[in-house]
Amino acid sequence: xxxxxxxxxxxxxxxxxxxxxxxxxxxxxxxxxxxxxxxxxxxxxxxxxxxxxxxxxxxxxxxxxxxxxxxxxxxxxxxxxxxxxxxxxxxxxxxxxxxxxxxxxxxxxxxxxxxxxxxxxxxxxxxxxxxxxxxxxxxxxxxxxxxxxxxxxxxxxxxxxxxxxxxxxxxxxxxxxxxxxxxxxxxxxxxxxxxxxxxxxxxxxxxxxxxxxxxxxxxxxxxxxxxxxxxxxxxxxxxxxxxxxxxxxxxxxxxxxxxxxxxxxxxxxxxxxxxxxxxxxxxxxxxxxxxxxxxxxxxxxxxxxxxxxxxxxxxxxxxxxxxxxxxxxxxxxxxxx
Amino acid sequence: xxxxxxxxxxxxxxxxxxxxxxxxxxxxxxxxxxxxxxxxxxxxxxxxxxxxxxxxxxxxxxxxxxxxxxxxxxxxxxxxxxxxxxxxxxxxxxxxxxxxxxxxxxxxxxxxxxxxxxxxxxxxxxxxxxxxxxxxxxxxxxxxxxxxxxxxxxxxxxxxxxxxxxxxxxxxxxxxxxxxxxxxxxxxxxxxxxxxxxxxxxxxxxxxxxxxxxxxxxxxxxxxxxxxxxxxxxxxxxxxxxxxxxxxxxxxxxxxxxxxxxxxxxxxxxxxxxxxxxxxxxxxxxxxxxxxxxxxxxxxxxxxxxxxxxxxxxxxxxxxxxxxxxxxxxxxxxxxx
DNA sequence: TCGTCAGGTTGAAACCTTTCAATCCGCATC
DNA sequence: GATGCGGATTGAAAGGTTTCAACCTGACGA
Numbered sequence: 063x064x065x066x067x068x069x070x071x072x073x074x075x076x077x078x079x080x081x082x083x084x085x086x087x088x089x090x091x092x093x094x095x096x097x098x099x100x101x102x103x104x105x106x107x108x109x110x111x112x113x114x115x116x117x118x119x120x121x122x123x124x125x126x127x128x129x130x131x132x133x134x135x136x137x138x139x140x141x142x143x144x145x146x147x148x149x150x151x152x153x154x155x156x157x158x159x160x161x162x163x164x165x166x167x168x169x170x171x172x173x174x175x176x177x178x179x180x181x182x183x184x185x186x187x188x189x190x191x192x193x194x195x196x197x198x199x200x201x202x203x204x205x206x207x208x209x210x211x212x213x214x215x216x217x218x219x220x221x222x223x224x225x226x227x228x229x230x231x232x233x234x235x236x237x238x239x240x241x242x243x244x245x246x247x248x249x250x251x252x253x254x255x256x257x258x259x260x261x262x263x264x265x266x267x268x269x270x271x272x273x274x275x276x277x278x279x280x281x282x283x284x285x286x287x288x289x290x291x292x293x294x295x296x297x298x299x300x301x302x303x304x305x306x307x308x309x310x311x312x313x314x315x316x317x318x319x320x321x322x323x324x325x326x327x328x329x330x331x332x333x334x335x336x337x338x339x340x341x342x343x344x345x346x347x348x349x350x351x352x353x354x355x356x357x358x359x360x361x362x363x364x365x366x367x368x369x370x371x372x373x374x375x376x377x378x379x380x381x382x383x384x385x386x387x388x389x390x391x392x393x394x395x396x397x398x399x
Numbered sequence: 400x401x402x403x404x405x406x407x408x409x410x411x412x413x414x415x416x417x418x419x420x421x422x423x424x425x426x427x428x429x430x431x432x433x434x435x436x437x438x439x440x441x442x443x444x445x446x447x448x449x450x451x452x453x454x455x456x457x458x459x460x461x462x463x464x465x466x467x468x469x470x471x472x473x474x475x476x477x478x479x480x481x482x483x484x485x486x487x488x489x490x491x492x493x494x495x496x497x498x499x500x501x502x503x504x505x506x507x508x509x510x511x512x513x514x515x516x517x518x519x520x521x522x523x524x525x526x527x528x529x530x531x532x533x534x535x536x537x538x539x540x541x542x543x544x545x546x547x548x549x550x551x552x553x554x555x556x557x558x559x560x561x562x563x564x565x566x567x568x569x570x571x572x573x574x575x576x577x578x579x580x581x582x583x584x585x586x587x588x589x590x591x592x593x594x595x596x597x598x599x600x601x602x603x604x605x606x607x608x609x610x611x612x613x614x615x616x617x618x619x620x621x622x623x624x625x626x627x628x629x630x631x632x633x634x635x636x637x638x639x640x641x642x643x644x645x646x647x648x649x650x651x652x653x654x655x656x657x658x659x660x661x662x663x664x665x666x667x668x669x670x671x672x673x674x675x676x677x678x679x680x681x682x683x684x685x686x687x688x689x690x691x692x693x694x695x696x697x698x699x700x701x702x703x704x705x706x707x708x709x710x711x712x713x714x715x716x717x718x719x720x721x722x723x724x725x726x727x728x729x730x731x732x733x734x735x736x
Numbered sequence: 737t738c739g740t741c742a743g744g745t746t747g748a749a750a751c752c753t754t755t756c757a758a759t760c761c762g763c764a765t766c
Numbered sequence: 767g768a769t770g771c772g773g774a775t776t777g778a779a780a781g782g783t784t785t786c787a788a789c790c791t792g793a794c795g796a
Contacts, residue, residue: 066517066540068782079746084784094744109539114515115461116782119452119751125512134477134496135681143471147498151505156512159471159496161484168488175462175493178451180403202446203403287685318685325687326732344472348624348655350662350687395663405752416776421754431774453752456781 067108076104087112118180127155127368128176129209130169130186134161136315137343138360139187142209145364146185153372155182162189170195177204183371185209185364191254205374209367211254212384219370221385223358225255228389229262232310232338232356233277235391237270239399241308241336247293247320248312249282256285256312259340263310278306285312290319297335298327307335308397314339314346317353321396325350336397352394359387404445413441424449455517464492464705465513466546467506467523471498473652474680475697476524479546482701483522490709492519499526507532514541520708522546522701528591542711546704548591549721556707558700558722562592565693565726566599569647569675570614572691572728574607576736578645578673584630584657585649586619593622593649596677600647615643622649627656634672635664645673645734651683654690658733662687673734689731696724 069087073080078097085093086101093101104110118124127150131139143159150157160176162169166189173195176184183205188196191211200206200218208220236244246263248256260279267277280296282289293316297305311317317339324331331337331351339346342357366385374380406424410417415434422430423438430438441447455461464487468476480496487494497513499506503526510532513521520542525533528548537543537555545557573581583600585593597616604614617633619626630653634642648654654676661668668674668688676683679694703722711717 069784070782080783081746081748081785082744085745088784092744097744111539112515113456113517113782114512115452115455115517116751117515117784119450119456119753120782120784122751122784124452134471134480135474137472137474140471140477143498144500147500156497156509159498160493161480161496163481163484172493175451178449178454180450180452202448287681318682322685322687322689344624345655345682348659350659352659352663406754407752417753418755418776418778419774422775425754429774434774450752453781454754456783457752457754459781 066113067110068113069110071108072101072104072110075108076101124180124182125155126158126179126181127153127371128158128160128172128181128184129364130160130162130172130176130184130188132162132187132189133164134159137345138313138341138358139210141343141360142187142364142367145361145366146368147364148361149365149368149372153368164189166190166193173199177202180204182375183207185367185371187211205371207367207371207374210363212386216382216384219367219374219382219384221363221367221370221387223363223387223389225258225389226262226265228340228356228358229259229264229310230266231262231389231391232259232340233263233266234270235354235393235397236308236310236336236338237266237272239308239336239397241306242272243276243278243304243306243308245278245280245297245306245309246312247280247282247290247309247316248285249289250284251281253285259310259312278304282312282316285315287315287319287322290316290321291323292319294320294323294327298323298329308332308337309335310338310340312340314341314343314353314355317355317396318345318349321349321351321353332395332397332399338397342392347392347394349396351396354394354397355392357390357392359390363387403450404447405450406447408445409438409441409447412445413438461517461519462492463495463516463518464490464708465495465497465509465518465521466701467497467499467509467513467521467525469499469524469526470501471496474682475650475678475695476547478680478697479524479701479704482698482703483705484701485698486702486705486709490705501526503527503530510536514539517541519712520544522704522708524548542708544704544708544711547700549723553719553721556704556711556719556721558704558707558724560695560700560724560726562595562726563599563602565677565695566596566601566647567603568599568726568728569596569677569693570600570603571607572730572734573645573647573673573675574603574609576645576673576734578643579609580613580615580641580643580645582615582617582634582643582646583649584617584619584627584646584653585622586626587621588618590622596647596649615641619649619653622652624652624656624659627653627658628660629656631657631660631664635660635666644671645669645675647675647677649677651676651678651680651690651692654692654733655682655686658686658688658690669732669734669736675734679729684729684731686733688733691731691734692729694727694729696726700724 339355342355676692679692
């Protein structure tokens with residue numbers, strides 16, 4: 063493999079100075095058409111590829127944005143990413159995606175590398191929003207925006223969706239549909255989302271004057287399809303008197319698992335069991351019984367996050383903002399008789 | 400924002416030369432414990448962050464691998480990515496993901512930037528495997544491996560799965576289950592995968608001595624859930640005599656759409672209609688009627704691709720290889736009465 | 737004919753790190 | 767007391783690009 067040609071080589075080949083080559087690259091209008099042609103030809107001949115490290119070192123500015131995602135296999139996050147991507151494209155930046163796969167260690171090493179690469183900004187859905195590592199990065203000068211999570215202190219910009227409201231919407235809908243025994247399925251409980259959605263569910267329940275013990279909680283060990291099935295089995299095991307007629311799941315994966323269990327064991331949905339999910343991923347609408355779900359503006363979430371980070375990177379009098387979006391209930395067959 | 404401290408600043412603060420600081424960073428054993436301490440403290444105090452561009456410029460070597468994915472919202476590709484990620488982690492490289500979202504233009508600009516960044520290697524599932532842009536990149540010295548696609552000429556390494564065999568497996572299974580009228584649903588036809596799977600289906604059909612016209616083909620405009628539903632409607636519109644009792648879909652998204660249509664219109668699966676998908680994404684097993692599907696070794700695909708690209712990057716007598724994996728039929732309820 | 741001007745072009749400095757040969761120092765050995 | 771040794775540290779060069787002040791060359795106006 064022939065080591066890549068440099069501007070110097072191109073300059074020599076085209077019989078111009080190296081400053082001119084750089085001009086062709088960066089300010090093509092300042093160089094006469096003939097020379098430009100000659101230089102471009104030399105580049106093509108030599109297979110010249112601009113060395114981005116050197117460019118960045120000298121120019122001091124990078125052309126990329128990064129999103130450290132929590133779990134690339136969850137469609138929710140890839141949708142957020144595509145919103146970010148759209149914004150990045152508009153700003154003529156390129157987006158690199160890193161996947162921490164739920165591991166704090168991986169997240170940390172991604173953050174470190176991105177920082178060293180002097181990316182314009184880092185968007186991150188952190189394993190633990192309270193990790194001090196995030197503050198460190200921000201303190202050292204790389205703009206950081208937290209996506210789909212929030213923090214008590216307002217130490218950086220964040221975008222999230224009002225999960226308490228989302229929980230309320232879901233349970234209000236079930237109350238409207240006449241259900242009097244409802245289950246909330248979600249976990250693990252240390253996740254902010256899981257707690258907030260539960261909180262909203264309880265608020266709505268209490269506001270309707272229903273007895274607290276008629277809102278059953280079932281805790282799962284993770285937010286997956288498999289756990290949803292498992293939860294279905296546990297529900298089915300309850301004595302008929304105490305068995306809920308509707309379930310609100312902390313996300314769509316759980317809801318899909320639950321739905322699957324119901325169908326395979328002959329439980330009619332929504333006749334015997336109504337189901338509400340959360341996230342409204344594409345597979346929710348595509349399920350065998352299309353799923354009622356709480357929709358989050360995923361793309362918008364991403365786009366807004368990108369705009370915030372760019373503002374922080376470019377605008378001298380930037381101030382941190384915590385943007386909270388409003389979720390929306392999408393009613394489908396799984397709750398509509 | 401205080402412009403980031405450099406090794407020089409750290410050296411000054413710690414009262415050592417700048418070479419020593421570099422040693423602390425790269426060969427910590429060569430510097431005495433006390434000095435090391437002092438330097439590390441200075442780094443922490445100043446919030447020093449190593450400038451990766453400068454490092455890379457001088458050292459000439461980058462620590463990253465890239466995967467340009469075709470469509471991040473398809474779980475198949477994120478699974479492939481996680482296989483790559485695992486291999487990258489083993490090799491102590493970090494992986495950046497780029498999403499071309501089915502656009503040749505975006506793909507091109509990602510390739511260009513990655514090349515300029517001198518990544519160790521590029522893995523790509525290209526929009527068009529025959530695009531000359533890929534050759535250019537490779538010719539100029541960046542190792543390129545094509546993932547989940549192949550090319551007639553063997554100009555670079557590739558990993559893929561034998562789609563003809565996959566198609567055969569699917570249809571053989573349906574023949575075994577006694578079906579005599581089968582439909583193949585897939586499209587657009589210019590995709591290699593779609594053609595190959597169809598080809599395999601026809602081979603199996605012919606091998607069983609079935610009349611060619613009893614294998615109906617339904618072409619879709621893309622491989623999505625929506626198109627699957629649409630295909631379901633078209634099937635339902637056929638006169639009963641000519642209506643197939645089983646369908647083989649070119650991917651799981653189509654199959655899920657088809658399943659959804661069947662269930663919502665009261666067609667029993669598999670009783671009246673058996674369905675086979677392709678890819679065996681997680682949602683296939685999680686569907687209301689768990690889907691029989693042709694499984695591809697996704698993670699392995701990714702891992703192998705990463706190994707090939709690393710070999711090309713590091714091994715002087717590397718030779719291009721086209722690895723072809725064998726798919727496997729996973730039979731589930733959607734075909735098992 | 738001289739001065740001015742503008743469009744092209746040049747050359748050197750700067751960006752920050754790594755590398756490596758050279759130097760330094762204290763200590764053991766003869 | 768001189769020599770040699772090894773570990774720790776130093777200083778300068780190199781890597782490819784961008785930037786910017788300076789320079790060159792015709793052309794044009796006076």
